[in-house]
Amino acid sequence: xxxxxxxxxxxxxxxxxxxxxxxxxxxxxxxxxxxxxxxxxxxxxxxxxxxxxxxxxxxxxxxxxxxxxxxxxxxxxxxxxxxxxxxxxxxxxxxxxxxxxxxxxxxxxxxxxxxxxxxxxxxxxxxxxxxxxxxxxxxxxxxxxxxxxxxxxxxxxxxxxxxxxxxxxxxxxxxxxxxxxxxxxxxxxxxxxxxxxxxxxxxxxxxxxxxxxxxxxxxxxxxxxxxxxxxxxxxxxxxxxxxxxxxxxxxxxxxxxxxx
Amino acid sequence: xxxxxxxxxxxxxxxxxxxxxxxxxxxxxxxxxxxxxxxxxxxxxxxxxxxxxxxxxxxxxxxxxxxxxxxxxxxxxxxxxxxxxxxxxxxxxxxxxxxxxxxxxxxxxxxxxxxxxxxxxxxxxxxxxxxxxxxxxxxxxxxxxxxxxxxxxxxxxxxxxxxxxxxxxxxxxxxxxxxxxxxxxxxxxxxxxxxxxxxxxxxxxxxxxxxxxxxxxxxxxxxxxxxxxxxxxxxxxxxxxxxxxxxxxxxxxxxxxxxxxxxxxxxxxxxxxxxxxxxxxxxxxxxxxxxxxxxxxxxxxxxxxxxxxxxxxxxxxxxxxxxxxxxxxxxxxxxxxxxxxxxxxxxxxxxxxxxxxxxxxxxxxxxxxxxxxxxxxxxxxxxxxxxxxxxx
Numbered sequence: 001x002x003x004x005x006x007x008x009x010x011x012x013x014x015x016x017x018x019x020x021x022x023x024x025x026x027x028x029x030x031x032x033x034x035x036x037x038x039x040x041x042x043x044x045x046x047x048x049x050x051x052x053x054x055x056x057x058x059x060x061x062x063x064x065x066x067x068x069x070x071x072x073x074x075x076x077x078x079x080x081x082x083x084x085x086x087x088x089x090x091x092x093x094x095x096x097x098x099x100x101x102x103x104x105x106x107x108x109x110x111x112x113x114x115x116x117x118x119x120x121x122x123x124x125x126x127x128x129x130x131x132x133x134x135x136x137x138x139x140x141x142x143x144x145x146x147x148x149x150x151x152x153x154x155x156x157x158x159x160x161x162x163x164x165x166x167x168x169x170x171x172x173x174x175x176x177x178x179x180x181x182x183x184x185x186x187x188x189x190x191x192x193x194x195x196x197x198x199x200x201x202x203x204x205x206x207x208x209x210x211x212x213x214x215x216x217x218x219x220x221x222x223x224x225x226x227x228x229x230x231x232x233x234x235x236x237x238x239x240x241x242x243x244x245x246x247x248x249x250x251x252x253x254x255x256x257x258x259x260x
Numbered sequence: 261x262x263x264x265x266x267x268x269x270x271x272x273x274x275x276x277x278x279x280x281x282x283x284x285x286x287x288x289x290x291x292x293x294x295x296x297x298x299x300x301x302x303x304x305x306x307x308x309x310x311x312x313x314x315x316x317x318x319x320x321x322x323x324x325x326x327x328x329x330x331x332x333x334x335x336x337x338x339x340x341x342x343x344x345x346x347x348x349x350x351x352x353x354x355x356x357x358x359x360x361x362x363x364x365x366x367x368x369x370x371x372x373x374x375x376x377x378x379x380x381x382x383x384x385x386x387x388x389x390x391x392x393x394x395x396x397x398x399x400x401x402x403x404x405x406x407x408x409x410x411x412x413x414x415x416x417x418x419x420x421x422x423x424x425x426x427x428x429x430x431x432x433x434x435x436x437x438x439x440x441x442x443x444x445x446x447x448x449x450x451x452x453x454x455x456x457x458x459x460x461x462x463x464x465x466x467x468x469x470x471x472x473x474x475x476x477x478x479x480x481x482x483x484x485x486x487x488x489x490x491x492x493x494x495x496x497x498x499x500x501x502x503x504x505x506x507x508x509x510x511x512x513x514x515x516x517x518x519x520x521x522x523x524x525x526x527x528x529x530x531x532x533x534x535x536x537x538x539x540x541x542x543x544x545x546x547x548x549x550x551x552x553x554x555x556x557x558x559x560x561x562x563x564x565x566x567x568x569x570x571x572x573x574x575x576x577x578x579x580x581x582x583x584x585x586x587x588x589x590x591x592x593x594x595x596x597x598x599x600x601x602x603x604x605x606x607x608x609x610x611x612x613x614x615x616x617x618x619x620x621x622x623x624x625x626x627x628x629x630x631x632x633x634x635x636x637x638x639x640x641x642x643x644x645x646x647x648x649x650x651x652x
Binding site for chain 1: 517519521
């Protein structure tokens with residue numbers, strides 16, 4: 001059994017009187033893909049926001065590799081190796097693909113005044129290697145995207161934008177990648193393609209763990225090692241896709257099937 | 261797939277479009293400054309506007325940009341040399357040199373605003389007040405201390421940045437309109453403070469001694485022979501050009517580095533950027549301080565050039581003028597500051613007819629240009645980390 005990476009225990013988040021997360025327990029191991037499903041408002045995105053420090057928790061704890069990260073600000077959590085995408089893409093549209101990817105590299109870049117303003121030759125050399133690695137990462141996802149490295153993201157198609165957002169989260173080689181509904185706004189074929197490409201990256205990074213929020217059950221079935229079903233801020237059940245999809249409570253709450 | 265730094269084009273563009281633009285620019289500056297008749301100025305303004313419209317339609321900007329990028333190694337020094345020649349060409353024209361000094365100093369302050377507002381998205385409607393802080397700092401230091409005058413200029417920038425940090429706490433806690441209101445309030449407070457403060461001269465202001473540099477007294481007349489005398493503003497114009505040179509290349513390099521990327525990220529989506537480890541508050545503090553430092557240095561030199569400063573020189577209206585220069589020129593593009601500052605500073609002086617209506621004219625002009633060219637006179641281009649790479 002591989003090592004536990006993320007452990008959320010009894011995690012709670014309240015918005016006024018609403019319990020958005022209500023004592024949630026989630027464990028993710030290194031190298032694992034956990035699919036998260038659940039109806040709208042069941043707390044899936046809130047879970048991501050709680051893990052990445054975007055909302056304050058009302059109780060419980062989150063640890064990453066044994067270290068408690070509850071209560072840290074987003075940038076500190078990013079520093080510890082969690083990267084995420086957003087349900088509604090949050091790319092810097094005016095900026096180039098390269099600029100967006102380099103925002104993903106922020107913590108690895110040298111922001112010294114001298115390094116940036118005076119030692120331009122060295123900056124150029126380091127930039128060349130960043131361009132190289134950005135092209136390499138993009139090439140996992142598309143044959144044409146590496147050639148669009150210096151085009152503004154606003155000029156890209158929806159699927160290319162998704163790819164850039166996923167690459168932005170992957171580029172600094174996080175330990176845990178949180179994907180918030182990557183299929184939104186894309187056709188099922190495009191989503192399947194994105195997931196296949198992601199698997200190619202994952203195959204080379206054996207310890208990379210992924211949590212995937214997804215509505216599309218086919219996507220969940222094809223990529224996730226384990227599934228967790230959320231309902232009203234709680235975990236309804238957990239297990240393999242086959243176990244989860246046959247669970248009567250899940251069929252009632254989520255799949256909308258009456259159990260006879 | 262091409263490796264390494266992308267080359268925009270394999271064939272180098274001709275240097276002629278860039279040189280042409282340079283000559284046209286220099287001619288326009290000289291023409292505007294030396295025109296004496298109202299109709300000359302009006303004609304020049306109309307020709308400029310038409311050239312801009314036609315050029316915009318035909319994509320001249322792109323051609324000139326390509327040409328300048330492919331030959332940046334010598335075009336950039338030649339451009340600065342041309343600027344120096346323009347100044348030298350005006351050596352016997354007192355008033356014109358003074359206007360040119362004002363234009364250059366407004367450009368330096370505009371570069372500060374570019375960092376704050378254009379890149380980082382931190383509004384500052386008190387840029388003139390920060391120039392004022394630098395100006396008064398310089399005046400006090402020149403009157404009461406023997407500090408070398410180059411250091412006085414730096415001190416003007418530093419004090420301005422330090423006083424600006426008073427605003428940081430409220431600025432970091434507010435956004436948009438509220439942040440704008442805080443800077444407006446600061447500008448008004450600053451002016452009121454000056455007006456009631458007797459040691460700083462009150463509403464009458466202060467006389468400021470001129471610049472000295474290694475025994476060179478800037479305010480002395482330059483007598484060439486019995487017949488010819490060059491304006492003492494010639495030295496100040498040179499000083500302003502040196503300041504502008506450093507400020508311009510500082511801001512350019514800032515933009516074309518990882519620092520510029522971080523500032524842009526703060527403006528465009530601070531929250532998303534924080535998910536990748538970016539500390540938005542720290543970058544805003546840095547940008548605000550850098551901007552005020554530049555404005556403060558511009559103010560310190562302004563005080564020496566004009567030899568007299570008063571609260572009325574650094575009003576909310578002046579801050580608005582600075583903001584309109586930055587927007588008119590093309591938000592985030594340092595190059596756009598030149599035509600914008602020329603229009604805003606020189607045109608009203610030359611077109612006496614419109615003097616009384618100048619604010620009306622600015623408002624109409626800014627609205628008109630933003631309607632026709634939303635990006636400003638010379639819109640900002642994609643980040644070109646190194647000339648010839650990347651954003652084309």
